[in-house]
Amino acid sequence: MRDQHAAIAWNRFGLGARPGDTPPADPQRWLLDQLANYKPRPSTIASAPGSSEMAARARDYLQRIRALMGGGAGRRGPMANETSKLGDDASKRDEQQAIRKAIRQQYRDGYGQQVRARVSQALSTETPFAERLVHFWANHFAISVDKAQTIGLAGPLEFEAVRPHITGRFVDMLQAVERHPGMLMYLDQAQSIGPNSRLATAARRRQTRRQPGLNENLAREILELHTLGVGGGYAQPDVLELARALSGWSVGGFVRRPLGVEAPDGSFVFQPAWHEPGTRTLLGTRYGQEGEAQAHAMLQDLAAHPATARHLATKLARHFVADMPPPALVERLASAYHTSGGDLMAMYRVLISSPESWVSTNPKFKTPWDWTISALRATGTRQSPDLRIVAALNELGQPVWRPGSPAGWEDVAESWAAPDALLRRVEIAGRIAAIVGDRIDARSLAPRILPGVLSPATSSAIARADRPEQGLALLLASPEFLRR
Amino acid sequence: MIDRRRFLGHAGLAGAALLTPGLALAAASGERRFVLIILRGAMDGLSTVMPVGDPAYAALRRGFGPPAMAGAPITLDGTFALHPSLAETGKLFAKGEAAFIHAVASPYRERSHFDAQNVLETGGNAAYALKDGWLNRLLPMLPAAREPAIAISTTLPMALRGVAPATSFAPSKLPEADADLMSRAGALYESDPQLHTLWTQAMEARSLAGDKAEGRGNPTALGALAATFLAQPQGARIAVIEMTGWDTHANQPGRLAGLLRQLDGLINSLRTGLGPAWAQTAVVAATEFGRTAAPNGTGGTDHGTGSAAILAGGAIKGGRVISDWPGLAPAQLHEGRDLRATADLRALFAGLAAEHFGLDPAQVVRAGFAGAAIKPMTGLVRGQS
Numbered sequence: 001m002r003d004q005h006a007a008i009a010w011n012r013f014g015l016g017a018r019p020g021d022t023p024p025a026d027p028q029r030w031l032l033d034q035l036a037n038y039k040p041r042p043s044t045i046a047s048a049p050g051s052s053e054m055a056a057r058a059r060d061y062l063q064r065i066r067a068l069m070g071g072g073a074g075r076r077g078p079m080a081n082e083t084s085k086l087g088d089d090a091s092k093r094d095e096q097q098a099i100r101k102a103i104r105q106q107y108r109d110g111y112g113q114q115v116r117a118r119v120s121q122a123l124s125t126e127t128p129f130a131e132r133l134v135h136f137w138a139n140h141f142a143i144s145v146d147k148a149q150t151i152g153l154a155g156p157l158e159f160e161a162v163r164p165h166i167t168g169r170f171v172d173m174l175q176a177v178e179r180h181p182g183m184l185m186y187l188d189q190a191q192s193i194g195p196n197s198r199l200a201t202a203a204r205r206r207q208t209r210r211q212p213g214l215n216e217n218l219a220r221e222i223l224e225l226h227t228l229g230v231g232g233g234y235a236q237p238d239v240l241e242l243a244r245a246l247s248g249w250s251v252g253g254f255v256r257r258p259l260g261v262e263a264p265d266g267s268f269v270f271q272p273a274w275h276e277p278g279t280r281t282l283l284g285t286r287y288g289q290e291g292e293a294q295a296h297a298m299l300q301d302l303a304a305h306p307a308t309a310r311h312l313a314t315k316l317a318r319h320f321v322a323d324m325p326p327p328a329l330v331e332r333l334a335s336a337y338h339t340s341g342g343d344l345m346a347m348y349r350v351l352i353s354s355p356e357s358w359v360s361t362n363p364k365f366k367t368p369w370d371w372t373i374s375a376l377r378a379t380g381t382r383q384s385p386d387l388r389i390v391a392a393l394n395e396l397g398q399p400v401w402r403p404g405s406p407a408g409w410e411d412v413a414e415s416w417a418a419p420d421a422l423l424r425r426v427e428i429a430g431r432i433a434a435i436v437g438d439r440i441d442a443r444s445l446a447p448r449i450l451p452g453v454l455s456p457a458t459s460s461a462i463a464r465a466d467r468p469e470q471g472l473a474l475l476l477a478s479p480e481f482l483r484r
Numbered sequence: 485m486i487d488r489r490r491f492l493g494h495a496g497l498a499g500a501a502l503l504t505p506g507l508a509l510a511a512a513s514g515e516r517r518f519v520l521i522i523l524r525g526a527m528d529g530l531s532t533v534m535p536v537g538d539p540a541y542a543a544l545r546r547g548f549g550p551p552a553m554a555g556a557p558i559t560l561d562g563t564f565a566l567h568p569s570l571a572e573t574g575k576l577f578a579k580g581e582a583a584f585i586h587a588v589a590s591p592y593r594e595r596s597h598f599d600a601q602n603v604l605e606t607g608g609n610a611a612y613a614l615k616d617g618w619l620n621r622l623l624p625m626l627p628a629a630r631e632p633a634i635a636i637s638t639t640l641p642m643a644l645r646g647v648a649p650a651t652s653f654a655p656s657k658l659p660e661a662d663a664d665l666m667s668r669a670g671a672l673y674e675s676d677p678q679l680h681t682l683w684t685q686a687m688e689a690r691s692l693a694g695d696k697a698e699g700r701g702n703p704t705a706l707g708a709l710a711a712t713f714l715a716q717p718q719g720a721r722i723a724v725i726e727m728t729g730w731d732t733h734a735n736q737p738g739r740l741a742g743l744l745r746q747l748d749g750l751i752n753s754l755r756t757g758l759g760p761a762w763a764q765t766a767v768v769a770a771t772e773f774g775r776t777a778a779p780n781g782t783g784g785t786d787h788g789t790g791s792a793a794i795l796a797g798g799a800i801k802g803g804r805v806i807s808d809w810p811g812l813a814p815a816q817l818h819e820g821r822d823l824r825a826t827a828d829l830r831a832l833f834a835g836l837a838a839e840h841f842g843l844d845p846a847q848v849v850r851a852g853f854a855g856a857a858i859k860p861m862t863g864l865v866r867g868q869s
Binding site for chain 1: 524525547594595596597598599611637638639640645651652653654662664665666668669671672673675676678679682683685686687689690728729731733734780781782783784786787819
């Protein structure tokens with residue numbers, strides 16, 4: 001029983017055991033202590049390029065393009081397609097293509113460094129439960145790097161807006177994320193202009209070709225994904241009112257429009273001339289604030305809404321406990337959130353102390369990320385060696401920070417337990433074992449990392465393997481290692 | 485978990501009993517292929533099949549058409565023109581092997597991608613009302629194929645999830661693990677019902693894919709790979725392919741031109757890969773909802789309602805744009821902003837499946853679409869009135 005609880009703490013709540021780990025004597029205490037010892041900005045994370053550095057790279061690119069074109073590319077975003085403005089001057093086009101290729105490469109390099117930082121942190125951390133919470137919340141506030149502007153900003157969003165707040169109040173994380181350049185760029189908020197703002201009014205007077213306007217993308221996803229959730233009681237007019245309140249929330253250095261105030265590259269900026277003036281009504285409450293404070297107040301109220309408590313409670317329980325989370329547990333988690341004023345620690349304490357969290361069957365099929373990280377940890381890997389890990393996660397169907405939509409990765413077995421996906425896990429288990437397998441005896445490793453959980457069938461398959469690497473591959477591909 | 489062999493035997497009997505008697509098609513329906521292409525992210529139907537004959541269209545979309553470098557729009561009839569990136573599909577239309585359904589949507593009327601895709605794929609009346617996919621629920625009614633329905637992806641999309649056997653396969657860049665490890669892993673999964681089923685299906689798909697297993701993940705390669713499975717004499721008869729990236733909130737004209745070119749390549753690679761079997765094939769490409777009639781402030785469009793669906797295949801009675809056109813004047817728009825839907829995607833799916841496989845349409849609606857009050861479309865397939 002005690003062995004089993006240690007295995008649950010390691011696997012269901014953590015990132016899997018490493019060869020030298022000692023089973024915690026008090027698994028619940030072990031999890032809680034991690035939250036006290038958690039480091040938001042350890043050196044592995046601090047050394048990866050952040051949003052200001054990525055923005056500076058984009059700014060440099062813009063300047064080079066402008067110099068090339070004699071100052072003509074003023075009003076476009078850094079990744080917009082500039083070919084149309086270059087006319088048919090072939091040599092300029094070639095040079096411009098070379099610059100674009102270079103910046104794309106720089107962006108990809110930045111992304112690669114950020115992925116390696118995330119992997120290294122997951123492999124070396126002493127607080128794996130806290131890291132799991134980081135991954136959980138980053139997926140809750142997912143952005144996807146398949147948009148050119150966000151290739152280098154998904155890592156910074158996690159590092160700068162999520163990590164500092166996982167043990168604090170949800171509303172602080174919410175505010176930090178919605179102001180982060182990664183989110184503002186990904187959901188097209190950075191260029192959203194109120195139709196009666198000073199900028200839009202001026203554009204109408206001048207009859208410019210492209211009239212600026214609202215973009216409701218971020219507003220909708222805040223309501224649907226980040227706070228209330230589907231069925232949380234909002235309707236299309238609420239989406240529009242939140243979008244109007246958010247107009248003017250933008251990013252320095254990335255977006256150039258008339259009447260804008262200057263701001264440092266890659267930092268949040270409120271643009272008063274783009275903001276839709278007037279009082280707004282969201283979910284029946286009137287917001288008379290001026291400017292930036294209006295959407296800020298709306299986010300405060302959304303975070304405190306009972307629908308948000310239920311939405312977050314359901315997702316947290318689904319992530320850690322079961323695809324169909326026990327309703328009583330969800331109820332207790334939601335109530336802990338609500339009565340504590342949105343304190344995430346209060347929710348985690350309920351999660352850890354609930355009997356539903358400690359059932360002995362392995363109810364969750366690991367995601368490709370969880371499985372890959374736990375496999376590398378089981379083999380004693382402490383550093384992300386190179387970008388092979390990125391390639392492996394692509395093949396397994398879960399490239400880092402690229403869920404393809406703001407809903408993030410799905411968190412149920414049906415999304416991951418599929419024929420081809422299983423085959424690839426066995427292939428990758430074979431590849432990991434080929435690298436480290438000759439140094440590891442899977443026969444003694446298996447009972448140490450899966451105490452009380454290892455099945456006789458897996459034990460005997462490992463024992464009958466024809467060489468050490470094959471035994472290790474079978475351990476990593478075994479049913480009890482695929483689940484948590 | 486149902487044993488596959490027993491299930492197929494059972495399904496074969498049930499399928500035979502469900503065939504509409506007297507249809508000449510019934511005997512040959514085992515040769516029929518069906519491909520569902522899911523366009524995730526909400527394709528802008530108004531840019532794909534452009535209602536150039538509607539005077540309100542020019543006013544709404546001035547300066548927002550296909551980029552000049554994509555070529556000139558392809559005239560379809562007096563009202564509609566096709567986006568120039570769909571050149572090969574346009575040729576199929578001219579040959580009578582492609583058709584377009586316009587102003588069509590699922591019953592879902594909100595604007596969440598995720599809920600809308602759930603409705604599109606489950607065939608339910610509301611999001612999350614059903615737990616499995618409409619296409620999976622139709623599988624037991626179809627003639628027994630030796631190979632299960634296949635999704636060309638690493639995991640199963642909702643449309644194919646359910647109790648009937650379905651598998652998934654996607655091109656891999658990984659070197660294959662050694663055969664010995666494979667057989668030992670397979671043995672280890674034998675006592676685990678979930679993993680055993682998945683493993684068996686994976687092994688069968690891999691052996692059928694042959695050298696196409698090394699292909700890259702672009703849509704044209706996915707189409708060629710799907711065709712490999714479907715073209716085999718005893719191979720899969722149902723395939724699902726996904727394409728993402730249609731959520732064009734910003735800089736739409738250039739992005740959409742690229743996406744439609746990829747979709748065109750996918751349809752064309754299905755045609756060439758299927759060879760003679762193309763004559764027995766129906767392809768339908770559909771999206772979860774349309775986009776706003778007017779562009780937004782960032783050179784894109786926001787979530788809307790009605791969109792267009794694409795039909796292709798030698799079995800399709802093509803050369804037509806099928807639409808009860810609702811118009812784009814301000815008063816004609818849904819909620820003053822979206823193309824109103826005058827056709828139901830469920831009626832399209834149900835009608836196409838019924839005609840293509842010679843099934844009773846009422847049965848298809850009951851099994852696939854929760855017995856909804858919809859009238860399955862007719863006359864979509866050659867040889868049908």
